[in-house]
Amino acid sequence: MADGKGLTDRELRTWRTFLGVATVLNHRIEQQLKDTAGLSHPQYEVLARLSNAPDGELRMTELAGVALTSKSGLSYQITQLEKAGLVQRRPCDNDDRGIIAALTEAGWSKLRETAPAHVNLVRSTFVTPLTPDQFTHLTAALDTLGAHLGITPQTITALREPPPT
Incomplete structure (x- = not known):
């Protein structure tokens, strides 16, 4: 049904x-993080994004932008991480209204x-099931969708896994 009123069978599938x-x-990521680290996926993502920032800290407004979440959702996650002693908040040195979140x-x-x-x-659930050629095509398709949805190269860079140490 490619008449503008619905999806074709292929599109729907x-x-x-x-x-x-x-x-x-x-679900698998959420369960694994909960079981092994006591973290939710959004909490892990906040920690990962902070780890990619200089000195492991970002202004809350910047963090909300790269975490692809609302400011209120981010505030909730930061509060939970703060209670666990994993993150701390402090005032921004050069802006009285700004708040810094730091690992x-x-x-x-x-x-x-x-x-x-x-x-x-x-890697085991997302990368290795695909051939290198399939993964290349998936990457290209997701890059196109991301650009269409306004996901910037800066956001993508901030989504990297934390550096191993």
Whole structure:
């Protein structure tokens, strides 16, 4: 049904497969992080983004931009991470209204402990099932969709896995 009123059978199948794959991947990642680190996926993503920032810290507004979340959602995650001693907030030196979120030593340690298993799970569930050619095509397709949705190269760079240490 390519008449503008619905999706073709192929489009619908692809869309549903995409949703299913995303759901299963997110569930497996969420479960693994919970079981091995006591973290939610959004909490891990906050730690990972902070680890990619200079000195492991970012203004909350910048962090919300690269974390692809709302400011209120980010604030909730930061509060949980702060309670766990993994992140601390402090005022911005050059802006009285700005707040900096920074990894603590415990946060760096948690990330170093958690990242290898997380990377292994991502690799085993997302990378290795595909041939190199399939992965190249998937990358190109996702880059196109990301650009269409306004995901900038800066955001993509900030989504990298934390550096191993």
